[in-house]
Amino acid sequence: MNMTTMTKGLSKFVLRTSVALPLVLAPAVSVTVLEAVGIEAGFAQARAAEEKTRKVPSMRENVSKKLGKAQEAAEAENWNGALEALREMEADKDKFNGYEIAMMYYFYGFVYYSMERYKEAIGAYQNVLRQGSENLTEALEVETLFTVAQLSFVTENYDQSLSYLNRWFAAAAPEQVTADSYNLRAQIYYQKGDEARALSDINTAVSMYEKEGKVPKESWFGLQRYLYYEKNDYKMVANILEKLVKHYPKGEYYKQLASMYGELKREKDQLHMMEAAYIAGALQKEKELLNMAYLFMGHDMPYKGAKVIDMGIKEKKIERTSKNLETLAQAYQMAQELQKSIPNLEAAAKLSAKGELYSRLAGIYLDLDKNEQAVNMGDRALRKGGIKRPGQLYIVLGMANANLKKYDDALSSLKKALEHDSSKKYAEQWINYIETEKEREEQLAI
DSSP, rough: OOOOHHHTTTTTHHHHHHSOOOOOSOOOTTTHHHHHHTTOOOSSOOHHHHHHHOOOOOOOOOHHHHHHHHHHHHTTOOOOHHHHHHHHHHTTEEEEEEEHHHHHHHHHHHHEEEEOOOOOOOOOHHHHHOOOOSSSSHHHHHHHHHHHHHHHHHOOOOOHHHHHHHHHHHHHHHHOOOHHHHHHHHHHHHTTOOOHHHHHHHHHHHHHHTTTTTTHHHHHHHHHHHHHHHOOOOOHHHHHHHHHHHHSSSHHHHHHHHHHHHHOHHHHHHHHHHHHHHTTTOOHHHHHHHHHHHHHTTTTTHHHHHHHHHHHHHHTOOOOOOOHHHHHHHHHTTTHHHHHHHHHHHHHHHHHHSSHHHHHHHHHHHHHTTTHHHHHHHHHHHHHOOOOOOHHHHHHHHHHHHTTTTTHHHHHHHHHTTTTHHHHHHHHHHHHHHHHHHHHHHHHOO
């Protein structure tokens, strides 16, 4: 099984959209929209805790009322009404202090975001930051930096996203920097093609979660696995897939882990993991099912291999071709199940363009002392042609006819065997034996 199909199936689009984006700018539309960044329900003033760390201008009552008008429209999801109220407010912005202007643009950003006009939302949030740190509470500045980073990521402006996220890392308090933060930056680095930094950050994110006794998110393992695969570090890929199998059990992960065990020469583990995938119903394609069967056969479990192929053919997941039927027959033969092997080999012989399988059947029937069937299969083989060792087939026909006491037919086949170096010596021995036996029986008949 090739890991390439498994791992490189992870497209950049999937990796990009899998990152969680619980944007801080979009709580329920209510007074909490602005309270989250330091404005109380009446838009009157910043929270005292924030004032202790940074002094900013206060919001005056008349400005609070103007924002209240936009807020009412937003609560009704009347986004155009909210924009109209903000534009009326913006016309008088020369009368506002820096903090009031910042809050106006912050609300602009929220409205544009709600309308899915992300580029305009980014512009509005950038206007918030342009008011300078002296006019922004620490919470507002830090939150806005992160929001611009997220929205820039969503709009695929990865350079800008990284720039603002790094500014956020520098400005945020230690307790604000979480595993999700490192995951976001890892995703950005990945999109920019900087896989080394992406791996460093996603490893940090995963490590932070695991140290807290939490299970990292599935998408984090996905990015981590992909990046290690690109480094050809199959041992680490297997380690990550073991976690995925444990915490997010899916058939696809069983298959991928089995593939990695194969790369690492852990054949028994590969077999067990592939069998788990098979039991879970994850093996649906012909190639996957045949690989499962070959693994069973290679580990001295041919009967299991035969059952996989047999079931696959019945369920029409494995095509009923000469080659597949031949493999099924071989598996049953290895399992000493000749009564099941022979019908499948005959079916394979009928579908084959050459007579080689009929030649094999002739030998099998001779071993089973079913001489008439041996002759029948041998004749079919010769009619189809394409025999790899025709001399050997003529030997089989000679022996089968001799057992049936059809000595003339036996000698005819054996004389043809003389024409092939690989069977000449054996043919001579049988010719001598049959001529002697024929002469003896003729004498007895007199």
